[in-house]
Amino acid sequence: MQDELINKVMQEVMKRVGSGSSGTANPKEGGGSQQRSRPDLVQVTEFVGLGLGDTQGIVIANVDPSIHKLMGINERYRSIGVIGGRVGAGPQIMAADEAVKATNTEILAVEMPRDCKGGAGHGNLILFGAEDVSDARRAVEVTLEVLPKYFGDVYANDQGHLELQYTARASRCLSHVFKTPEGRAFGLILGAPAVIGVLMIDTAVKAADVEVVGYASPAKGTSLTNEVMIWVTGDSGAVRQAVVAGREVGIKLLSAWGQEAKPVTQPYI
Amino acid sequence: MQDELINKVMQEVMKRVGSGSSGTANPKEGGGSQQRSRPDLVQVTEFVGLGLGDTQGIVIANVDPSIHKLMGINERYRSIGVIGGRVGAGPQIMAADEAVKATNTEILAVEMPRDCKGGAGHGNLILFGAEDVSDARRAVEVTLEVLPKYFGDVYANDQGHLELQYTARASRCLSHVFKTPEGRAFGLILGAPAVIGVLMIDTAVKAADVEVVGYASPAKGTSLTNEVMIWVTGDSGAVRQAVVAGREVGIKLLSAWGQEAKPVTQPYI
Amino acid sequence: MQDELINKVMQEVMKRVGSGSSGTANPKEGGGSQQRSRPDLVQVTEFVGLGLGDTQGIVIANVDPSIHKLMGINERYRSIGVIGGRVGAGPQIMAADEAVKATNTEILAVEMPRDCKGGAGHGNLILFGAEDVSDARRAVEVTLEVLPKYFGDVYANDQGHLELQYTARASRCLSHVFKTPEGRAFGLILGAPAVIGVLMIDTAVKAADVEVVGYASPAKGTSLTNEVMIWVTGDSGAVRQAVVAGREVGIKLLSAWGQEAKPVTQPYI
Numbered sequence: 001m002q003d004e005l006i007n008k009v010m011q012e013v014m015k016r017v018g019s020g021s022s023g024t025a026n027p028k029e030g031g032g033s034q035q036r037s038r039p040d041l042v043q044v045t046e047f048v049g050l051g052l053g054d055t056q057g058i059v060i061a062n063v064d065p066s067i068h069k070l071m072g073i074n075e076r077y078r079s080i081g082v083i084g085g086r087v088g089a090g091p092q093i094m095a096a097d098e099a100v101k102a103t104n105t106e107i108l109a110v111e112m113p114r115d116c117k118g119g120a121g122h123g124n125l126i127l128f129g130a131e132d133v134s135d136a137r138r139a140v141e142v143t144l145e146v147l148p149k150y151f152g153d154v155y156a157n158d159q160g161h162l163e164l165q166y167t168a169r170a171s172r173c174l175s176h177v178f179k180t181p182e183g184r185a186f187g188l189i190l191g192a193p194a195v196i197g198v199l200m201i202d203t204a205v206k207a208a209d210v211e212v213v214g215y216a217s218p219a220k221g222t223s224l225t226n227e228v229m230i231w232v233t234g235d236s237g238a239v240r241q242a243v244v245a246g247r248e249v250g251i252k253l254l255s256a257w258g259q260e261a262k263p264v265t266q267p268y269i
Numbered sequence: 270m271q272d273e274l275i276n277k278v279m280q281e282v283m284k285r286v287g288s289g290s291s292g293t294a295n296p297k298e299g300g301g302s303q304q305r306s307r308p309d310l311v312q313v314t315e316f317v318g319l320g321l322g323d324t325q326g327i328v329i330a331n332v333d334p335s336i337h338k339l340m341g342i343n344e345r346y347r348s349i350g351v352i353g354g355r356v357g358a359g360p361q362i363m364a365a366d367e368a369v370k371a372t373n374t375e376i377l378a379v380e381m382p383r384d385c386k387g388g389a390g391h392g393n394l395i396l397f398g399a400e401d402v403s404d405a406r407r408a409v410e411v412t413l414e415v416l417p418k419y420f421g422d423v424y425a426n427d428q429g430h431l432e433l434q435y436t437a438r439a440s441r442c443l444s445h446v447f448k449t450p451e452g453r454a455f456g457l458i459l460g461a462p463a464v465i466g467v468l469m470i471d472t473a474v475k476a477a478d479v480e481v482v483g484y485a486s487p488a489k490g491t492s493l494t495n496e497v498m499i500w501v502t503g504d505s506g507a508v509r510q511a512v513v514a515g516r517e518v519g520i521k522l523l524s525a526w527g528q529e530a531k532p533v534t535q536p537y538i
Numbered sequence: 539m540q541d542e543l544i545n546k547v548m549q550e551v552m553k554r555v556g557s558g559s560s561g562t563a564n565p566k567e568g569g570g571s572q573q574r575s576r577p578d579l580v581q582v583t584e585f586v587g588l589g590l591g592d593t594q595g596i597v598i599a600n601v602d603p604s605i606h607k608l609m610g611i612n613e614r615y616r617s618i619g620v621i622g623g624r625v626g627a628g629p630q631i632m633a634a635d636e637a638v639k640a641t642n643t644e645i646l647a648v649e650m651p652r653d654c655k656g657g658a659g660h661g662n663l664i665l666f667g668a669e670d671v672s673d674a675r676r677a678v679e680v681t682l683e684v685l686p687k688y689f690g691d692v693y694a695n696d697q698g699h700l701e702l703q704y705t706a707r708a709s710r711c712l713s714h715v716f717k718t719p720e721g722r723a724f725g726l727i728l729g730a731p732a733v734i735g736v737l738m739i740d741t742a743v744k745a746a747d748v749e750v751v752g753y754a755s756p757a758k759g760t761s762l763t764n765e766v767m768i769w770v771t772g773d774s775g776a777v778r779q780a781v782v783a784g785r786e787v788g789i790k791l792l793s794a795w796g797q798e799a800k801p802v803t804q805p806y807i
Contacts, residue, residue, distance in 0.1 A: 041525075042521055042522070042524070042525045043521060044468070044518055044521045044522060046468050046518075047521075047522060047525060050525060050526060054427075054428045054429070054462065054526065055462075055464075056462065056464050056465065056522065056525060056526075057464070058464060058467065058468050058522070060467075060468065060471055063471060064471050064474045064475050066474050066481055067470060067471050067474060070470075070481060070484040070499065071467075071484070071486075080467075082464045082467045082468075083464065084462045084463045084464025084465070084467075084495075085462055085464070086389065086428065086429065086462050086495060109488075111463070111486055111487040111488040111489075112487060112488070113389070113463065113487035113491075113493050113494055113495035113496075114383050114493040114494075114652050114762075115389060115462075115495045117387050117388075117656075118386075118387030118655050118656030119655075120624065120651070120653060120661070123389070123462060123463075123487070123495040125462070125463040125464060125467075125486065125487055125495075125497070127467075158592075159592045159624065160592070160624065193592065193593075193594065193622045193623055193624050193653075193661060193663070194622045194649070194651065194661075194663040195594050195595070195596060195620045195621065195622025195623075195663060196594065196622070198596070198598075198609075198618075198620045198622075198663075198665075199582075199584050199596050199598065199620075201605060201608075202598055202601060202602050202605050205602045205604050205605060206602050212604055212608060215608040215609070217609075217649055217663065218649040218650060218651035218661070218663055218761070219647075219649040219650070220649075222651075223487070223493045224383075224493065224651050224652040224761045224762065225651055225652075226622075226624060226651035226653045226661040226663075227651075228663070230608065249582055249584075252580055252581060252582045252585075253580070253582060253585060253594065253596070255580070256579075256580045256585060256588060256594060257588060257592065257594075310794075311790055311791070311793070311794045312790060313737070313787055313790045313791060315737050315787075316790075316791060316794060319794060319795060323696075323697045323698070323731065323795065324731075324733075325731065325733050325734065325791065325794060325795075326733070327733060327736065327737050327791070329736075329737065329740055332740060333740050333743045333744050335743050335750055336739060336740050336743060339739075339750060339753040339768065340736075340753070340755075349736075351733045351736045351737075352733060353731045353732045353733025353734070353736070353764075354731055354733070355658065355697065355698065355731050355764060378757075380732070380755055380756040380757040380758075381756060381757070382658070382732065382756035382760075382762050382763055382764040382765075383652050383762040383763075384658060384731075384764045386656050386657075387655075387656030392658070392731060392732075392756070392764040394731070394732040394733060394736075394755065394756055394764075394766070396736075492756075492762045493652075493762065
């Protein structure tokens with residue numbers, strides 16, 4: 001009876017303090033995991049849906065001309081789809097990359113605040129432009145549908161996180177953000193706190209013959225996050241090998257404090 | 270008996286983890302809500318008082334010359350009043366705007382760190398300059414007195430927040446921060462995560478004929494917050510209409526994850 | 539029996555939400571306090587150890603040439619030691635300053651993300667360069683060994699923190715970061731939220747005849763932290779006096795909300 005009582009109290013308490021309480025990058029502890037994905041309950045025409053990491057998607061059929069100007073959006077894009085969330089940038093960017101492949105949209109902007117609800121990384125804001133609202137809506141829907149996959153190799157605990165991403169063919173969102181060549185393999189190797197990332201990137205480049213496209217650290221190329229990362233291209237097998245090598249050492253370092261470094265969804269790489 | 274026991278445990282736990290535990294912008298969960306506002310207990314001459322959002326106010330009668338130089342303060346301002354807090358920038362700025370209307374002080378500086386104790390917005394640091402210490406002290410007192418009003422249309426939950434502000438006549442603090450014309454109406458429409466703000470600002474400008482003075486987003490004009498906002502002027506009725514329209518759609522989007530978007534104090538717009 | 543049950547539940551809950559739950563700078567509530575410092579359990583050659591503030595240290599014997607280039611590391615430094623943590627910059631910098639005094643290493647880089655796991659300050663990333671891996675390893679070991687001392691005059695609660703540091707002889711890490719003269723006394727006086735720091739620095743310079751080397755605030759010289767600070771040099775007795783005066787008023791202001799401002803370890807100044 002005591003155990004049952006303890007569990008009951010635990011549930012009540014976790015309901016109250018569960019969201020974002022551990023100041024980590026773990027989107028499971030944010031609103032996303034409690035999402036009652038009932039778009040019909042949100043009586044806003046523009047609302048499309050929700051996703052992990054306290055992510056939300058909307059679509060605006062006819063953007064006001066003054067908003068076009070303020071946001072620097074080319075007027076030919078009558079409609080915009082918008083994805084934004086508190087936790088993560090990489091997963092949403094990878095998901096949006098699939099979405100632009102699948103729809104007649106362009107990436108207008110990707111902005112990355114310092115966020116993660118006390119965690120070490122970024123939040124995100126992604127704008128799709130379309131001439132037709134159904135294209136914009138479809139891009140947002142696809143992004144939200146595939147988003148869980150790209151949290152698969154995000155590992156998080158109270159001390160920090162790792163992010164690994166891989167695709168055999170980068171598209172327009174990845175090239176927009178990372179200046180990585182479209183149509184070629186892309187890999188992201190990232191660790192937080194930044195010290196973990198330093199060993200991950202050194203391990204990654206030693207594991208396979210990849211071409212480093214870019215590097216970012218707290219003082220360079222991030223929004224002051226506590227992360228070090230590289231992104232690479234090259235032969236798809238080599239890129240995957242580099243990512244896997246970075247992941248392996250990253251998991252060991254992130255677990256060093258004694259807490260398991262758990263993937264947010266299912267590892268896909 | 271079980272319910273009573275559960276409540277007792279809940280209370281003990283919330284006492285321990287309640288402050289800032291949900292990584293939100295909600296100042297009620299910060300130290301501000303537990304404030305024992307007993308200035309007589311803080312045996313520091315310069316201490317003036319406390320406010321929501323972990324805000325504190327002090328006054329320095331005779332600022333050291335080296336501090337004048339370091340902080341870029343004109344030496345004619347012998348005395349300074351200082352307001353600063355962990356959660357919010359807008360509420361403290363609106364309150365300080367009332368304070369400069371009511372006192373013989375100038376706004377010397379307004380700085381906005383990335384803060385909110387894990388939430389999506391800013392913290393604040395506001396400097397009033399005065400030639401007489403009693404003016405500086407009065408400015409800080411007025412700011413702290415009126416501050417709760419300006420948290421009235423701040424809505425917060427675990428996923429994000431909204432901020433709406435309105436005044437029929439902007440004064441020197443608002444013009445300092447937002448470059449909005451003094452003596453005219455001012456409205457602020459802001460949503461976090463930023464995706465929510467995008468729909469709020471489009472809705473706002475469509476609702477009424479207002480003049481957009483400025484815009485900010487994670488990558489532009491904020492301290493890397495996960496917010497999108499506009500501020501507007503124009504006919505006071507139109508400004509209010511735009512703010513109300515933004516608020517209405519913002520509340521619906523912020524509630525989409527299933528948690529109520531509650532005003533921190535009493536809505537005033 | 540009820541008390542015992544309540545305690546049991548409290549323990550289970552705090553285990554779940556305890557880490558970083560209060561969004562403060564207090565490293566005791568982070569993984570650091572739960573560290574099972576068992577380097578032998580972390581089966582990574584490069585892993586050296588753990589420290590307060592979710593700090594980790596690693597060493598890389600032979601840095602890959604592409605990483606040398608990406609990180610801007612002079613190639614003569616074949617080996618690097620890396621310290622990085624989620625909470626604090628000052629303590630790790632002071633500890634690294636001792637480490638460079640004690641070893642044949644150079645400071646290659648110090649980067650400060652906006653972190654503290656929801657708290658008001660910085661995180662850290664420090665790179666030591668060495669021609670020999672044993673020097674790099676020793677520098678990281680010394681940093682981790684002495685780190686607790688430099689959390690001694692860090693005071694934290696849910697509303698903010700103070701940081702005081704003092705040394706009679708600054709070395710290469712302090713000069714790298716703060717441009718303070720090597721071989722001379724160094725003092726750091728810092729308060730968060732920033733309003734507290736404003737009174738601390740004014741009090742400090744009035745207390746003793748010191749030479750202010752630098753100043754930082756949310757908008758200037760920090761990573762958008764909610765802090766105001768100065769660092770000073772001069773006669774070691776005067777520097778100590780200034781630091782002590784700043785600490786005394788800072789503790790009173792930080793306690794104003796009713797929560798004790800507790801030192802993280804043992805005050806050493």
